[in-house]
Amino acid sequence: xxxxxxxxxxxxxxxxxxxxxxxxxxxxxxxxxxxxxxxxxxxxxxxxxxxxxxxxxxxxxxxxxxxxxxxxxxxxxxxxxxxxxxxxxxxxxxxxxxxxxxxxxxxxxxxxxxxxxxxxxxxxxxxxxxxxxxxxxxxxxxxxxxxxxxxxxxxxxxxxxxxxxxxxxxxxxxxxxxxxxxxxxxxxxxxxx
Amino acid sequence: xxxxxxxxxxxxxxxxxxxxxxxxxxxxxxxxxxxxxxxxxxxxxxxxxxxxxxxxxxxxxxxxxxxxxxxxxxxxxxxxxxxxxxxxxxxxxxxxxxxxxxxxxxxxxxxxxxxxxxxxxxxxxxxxxxxxxxxxxxxxxxxxxxxxxxxxxxxxxxxxxxxxxxxxxxxxxxxxxxxxxxxxxxxxxxxxxxxxxxxxxxxxxxxxxxxxxxxxxxxxxxxxxxxxxxxxxxxxxxxxxxxxxxxxxxxxxxxxxxxxxxxxxxxxxxxxxxxxxxxxxxxxxxxxxxxxxxxxxxxxxxxxxxxxxxxxxxxxxxxxxxxxxxxxxxxxxxxxxxxxxxxxxxxxxxxxxxxxxxxxxxxxxxxxxxxxxxxxxxxxxxxxxxxxxxxxxxxxxxxxxxxxxxxxxxxxxxxxxxxxxxxxxxxxxxxxxxxxxxxxxxxxxxx
Numbered sequence: 001x002x003x004x005x006x007x008x009x010x011x012x013x014x015x016x017x018x019x020x021x022x023x024x025x026x027x028x029x030x031x032x033x034x035x036x037x038x039x040x041x042x043x044x045x046x047x048x049x050x051x052x053x054x055x056x057x058x059x060x061x062x063x064x065x066x067x068x069x070x071x072x073x074x075x076x077x078x079x080x081x082x083x084x085x086x087x088x089x090x091x092x093x094x095x096x097x098x099x100x101x102x103x104x105x106x107x108x109x110x111x112x113x114x115x116x117x118x119x120x121x122x123x124x125x126x127x128x129x130x131x132x133x134x135x136x137x138x139x140x141x142x143x144x145x146x147x148x149x150x151x152x153x154x155x156x157x158x159x160x161x162x163x164x165x166x167x168x169x170x171x172x173x174x175x176x177x178x179x180x181x182x183x184x185x186x187x188x189x190x191x192x193x
Numbered sequence: 194x195x196x197x198x199x200x201x202x203x204x205x206x207x208x209x210x211x212x213x214x215x216x217x218x219x220x221x222x223x224x225x226x227x228x229x230x231x232x233x234x235x236x237x238x239x240x241x242x243x244x245x246x247x248x249x250x251x252x253x254x255x256x257x258x259x260x261x262x263x264x265x266x267x268x269x270x271x272x273x274x275x276x277x278x279x280x281x282x283x284x285x286x287x288x289x290x291x292x293x294x295x296x297x298x299x300x301x302x303x304x305x306x307x308x309x310x311x312x313x314x315x316x317x318x319x320x321x322x323x324x325x326x327x328x329x330x331x332x333x334x335x336x337x338x339x340x341x342x343x344x345x346x347x348x349x350x351x352x353x354x355x356x357x358x359x360x361x362x363x364x365x366x367x368x369x370x371x372x373x374x375x376x377x378x379x380x381x382x383x384x385x386x387x388x389x390x391x392x393x394x395x396x397x398x399x400x401x402x403x404x405x406x407x408x409x410x411x412x413x414x415x416x417x418x419x420x421x422x423x424x425x426x427x428x429x430x431x432x433x434x435x436x437x438x439x440x441x442x443x444x445x446x447x448x449x450x451x452x453x454x455x456x457x458x459x460x461x462x463x464x465x466x467x468x469x470x471x472x473x474x475x476x477x478x479x480x481x482x483x484x485x486x487x488x489x490x491x492x493x494x495x496x497x498x499x500x501x502x503x504x505x506x507x508x509x510x511x512x513x514x515x516x517x518x519x520x521x522x523x524x525x526x527x528x529x530x531x532x533x534x535x536x537x538x539x540x541x542x543x544x545x546x547x548x549x550x551x552x553x554x555x556x557x558x559x560x561x562x563x564x565x566x567x568x569x570x571x572x573x574x575x576x577x578x579x580x581x582x583x584x585x586x587x588x589x590x591x592x593x594x595x596x597x598x599x600x601x602x603x604x605x606x607x608x609x610x611x612x613x614x615x616x617x618x619x620x621x622x623x624x625x626x627x628x629x630x631x632x633x634x635x636x637x638x639x640x
Contacts, residue, residue, distance in 0.1 A: 036394065039375070041375065041376035042375055045357060045358060045373065049321075071376075080378055081376065081377065085358070085361050085379075086360035086361065087359040088359055103280045103538065104477075104481055104524065104538050104539055105280060105281050107630070108524075108526065109437075109439070141280075141546060142281075142362070142542065144282065144283045144286055146280065146283050146437035146438075147283055147437045147445065148283075148443070156318075156319060156321040157322070186325060188321065188324075188357075191321065193332075
């Protein structure tokens with residue numbers, strides 16, 4: 001699985017020069033300092049979150065090579081991590097990534113109906129992105145919010161006790177926000193202040 | 194019965210902030226520990242308290258601490274496991290969200306006891322919103338002199354950082370968590386050596402669950418004996434139970450260990466009974482990994498005694514008729530829930546989350562998922578049922594980490610207690626195909 005994934009990402013290499021902004025770089029170096037000297041690789045997971053958010057919404061191979069360079073590690077060390085964890089996207093995703101929990105406790109409280117409703121409403125299947133590039137729909141495993149089932153996350157913000165009516169309102173709000181370009185939640189980098 | 198240790202102050206407005214938390218007795222244990230106690234005294238109190246790991250395994254915390262290698266000259270680390278991902282479990286997020294300073298306080302006392310100068314809180318990546326809350330609380334603790342160099346004017350210094358994961362259930366396993374903290378894939382390590390000797394950066398490391406560490410402040414303040422006087426027998430103290438599924442009041446409850454399971458399910462101040470006045474069918478009391486048990490075996494043991502919310506009582510009867518307290522992820526199923534569909538669902542979860550290192554788990558979880566899929570969707574045959582048991586047997590005990598066991602137990606127990614449901618699925622495929630999503634649930638509210 002990972003072998004295929006890596007082949008897929010390597011073919012996308014475009015050799016575009018990539019760099020964090022000065023402000024983000026400062027944050028990144030602050031995070032690297034959380035770990036002992038010589039153990040800067042520890043900062044890889046948090047920095048990949050920031051990279052994904054700040055450098056185009058997904059981790060293409062140019063972004064990953066830049067991070068490898070920044071952390072003074074081999075590119076393969078970044079690829080193997082990026083392909084292991086489910087929150088890193090290797091392909092372009094929509095502005096809003098809707099992740100619907102499909103695991104047991106949500107499923108017995110109607111999670112599967114919610115997924116179906118979203119597929120119908122957005123006219124896309126699990127893993128696909130709407131034509132306008134606004135929404136990507138993804139089923140995910142347990143989000144650790146079982147008491148509020150059924151739940152979903154949109155760009156890591158939780159939405160709980162879902163019903164079709166609630167989903168209509170949430171999606172409408174996001175469509176409005178998209179044109180205002182307003183972020184409802186803080187970015188990964190902003191969480192480190 | 195009914196005493197609280199962790200959530201006593203959780204409803205006080207703005208208890209999240211340092212000032213309010215401090216005004217309600219917060220950080221007193223740090224003053225007591227650093228100024229009046231020797232590190233070994235704290236470990237002794239934790240041993241006396243009988244506190245057991247709240248992440249799921251229930252291993253005695255004080256004993257785990259004594260395994261920490263103190264002879265090597267390497268730095269030691271404390272890592273808080275906040276990778277809460279066990280289906281049914283959502284207590285640690287609640288604790289970190291409501292009372293971040295309670296965790297930090299417990300971690301300072303623990304670090305002092307263990308001779309640790311750097312501590313990490315590992316949270317799952319999906320809990321991005323907690324990263325801001327915890328970082329703010331840590332900053333406040335630094336500003337007020339409870340973290341950093343020479344805390345309260347003593348020789349003790351401690352730095353604390355939050356480390357987010359990025360979506361992997363396996364990172365809740367302590368050695369996979371350490372790999373992830375080092376910036377690697379979350380592949381569990383072969384044990385021994387245990388993290389207490391070779392842990393983070395090959396240094397001696399203690400990994401404890403969020404709830405476990407949050408209890409340490411109380412133990413320092415009031416002593417191990419006071420803690421041990423709460424609870425029942427070897428199940429001392431309180432436990433956060435996250436209740437979910439087909440019940441009236443899902444949520445996080447702090448219970449004194451020893452109350453009856455029946456009270457917990459039916460009393461208004463806890464689960465409040467089964468939703469829509471339906472009958473109870475089954476319970477998974479400790480997160481998806483522990484055996485599922487039917488109504489008659491969750492309310493009473495096989496010998497007819499009342500089942501209690503303790504490590505011992507829930508485990509009574511072994512895997513024949515018992516289950517486990519586990520992480521406290523209490524999932525309740527009503528009479529309409531389809532056990533076959535739920536078992537398939539859990540198998541899919543473990544297949545998805547298997548790291549792929551050990552073939553029995555990597556392949557076995559996939560086979561179980563496929564076979565359960567075909568039974569649930571009306572394509573199964575009678576041999577499939579025993580084939581599932583055979584696969585579960587071959588995974589259990591044959592993998593580096595306990596994910597393999599965790600994948601095998603729900604399948605084996607579902608067939609043990611609900612074999613007739615599996616047989617029904619094989620015998621009446623046409624009926625099974627026509628039941629949408631396996632269950633006849635209703636929406637909570639149509640707002």
